Amino acid sequence: MSNWLISGGTILTSDDAGTIIENGYVLGVENKIVAVGSGQPETSDVDRVIDATGMLVCPGFINAHTHLCMILGRSLGSDRTLLHWLSETQIPLMQAFEPEDYAISMELGAIENLKAGNTTICEIFFTPHYSDGVDEISVNSLDRTGIRSIFFRCTNDENFYEDFIETRADIMRRSEHLICHCQTSRTRIGVGPLVPWSSSPKAFEDAIQISQNKNVLIHLHTSETPEYNDLVRQRTGKSNVEMLADVGALGNQVMLNHCVHLSDSDIELIAETGSHVIHDPTSNMILASGVAPIPKLRAKNINIGLACDGPACNNNQDMIQTMKDAALLQKVVTRQPDILVAKDVFRMATRGGAKAIGMGDSLGAIQPGFLADLILIDTQVPHLTPLHDPIATLVYSARGSDVHTVMVDGKIVMQNRQILTVDEKEILAKARERARKAWKQAQNRKKF
Ligand SMILES: [Zn+2]
Secondary structure (H helix, E strand, O other), X not given: OOEEEEEEEEEEOOOOOOOEEEXXXXXXXOOEEEEEEEOOOOOOOOOEEEEXXXXXXXXXXXXXXXXXXXXXXXXXXXXXXXXXXXXHHHHHHHHOOOHHHHHHHHHHHHHHHHHOOEEEEEEXXXXXXXXXXXXXXXXXXXXXXXXXXXXXXXXXXXXXXXXXXXXXXXXXHHHHXXXXXXXXXXXXXXXXXXXXXXXXXXXXXXXXXXXXXXOOOEEEEEOOOHHHHHHHHHHHOOOHHHHHHHOOOOOOOEEEEEOOOOOHHHXXXXXXXXXXXXXXXXXHHHOOXXXXXXXXXXXXXXXXXXXOOOOOOOOOOOHHHHHXXXXXXXXXXXXXXXXXXXXXXXXXXXXXXXXXXXXXXXXXXXXOOOEOOEEEEEOOOHHHOOOOOHHHHHHHHOOHHHEEEEEEXXXXXXXXXXXXXOOHHHHHHHHHHHHHHHHHHHHHHOOO
């Protein structure tokens, strides 16, 4: 059994009381935190000491919705709305991918997330190449980087780009294969129809059946834009959330992403069923989608996690920027500076995300018994000086590139900004080459 000690930093525990400990320590054994306190622990017998002097020590952030499968499309189709951005650039690019593009996308995306302090990600994966086994390739690639992830195998069985459609039988068979053969303690599998207008009611029921039988989460894009809601209403005569309630796709195993355009009765349904909401403020601004009613959701005690959304619609994976955007967006539309404050968004990025992925009792806080997913943020830089209020400084002044060291599951995966698990330089070089090739093929195939 190896034990380790992080010593000397300011610890933002994100525990229930929101405790902050100056000159504190975190003691761990293997992948678990065993003690947290101020000064030094009673035991001096440790295998490894990490000096956190001048650092903030935080739980790693949980980026609760991303699409690393689209990372090679970063910056393509900027300044368009969601459906135009998808159809004019991102879908043609994805159609041009080859199986090896997925491995490099996952590795690049995981590195970007780790370097920004995101120790857990929810990958909302979709592809026209499921028959080539790219889901399994992608899960293995993510796991190799050392990040904690939930890989949602998202699907379409009708009314979407033809090559992205699978039969219900294939969806069931391939999803069960992935769940049974590819999960590790750090890399879990989830399922979900990709968007509400591209799956039949039966496909939603299949997803619920898989979720219940195999005890996996469901992740659903929900009420992202008015046009999107119109598509659902044209097909079903109902709002997106009402349609989900009808097919039984709400509950505490369900993550509803975006939830920008909701009626009061939609919000009631989400609250009653204990479904989780994931908020992506930066993506909502970039795609001009709108402003999610976060204060209304909070008033109903709905659990909310935060997410960057994909690197192609953010266009980065910086959860610190996402926290700031979440707070600022609500302040500017309500003109109330205290409507969503720094400690609220910090909590959403840690505890809210953990609860949404069913790990509220083991992840997202620095407290004994919790998993050791921790980040150290170097505050000895001009833009973080002075440090009167550590959480306000983190949320409003810091950026992902201030993250110095990252521990996932008790293992150091980045130290002094050097990734230790995979070869960053090689991955970046390959990603540049693969992205160039795929985009060239997409342009040759289709003029737009
Ligand atoms: Zn998404």
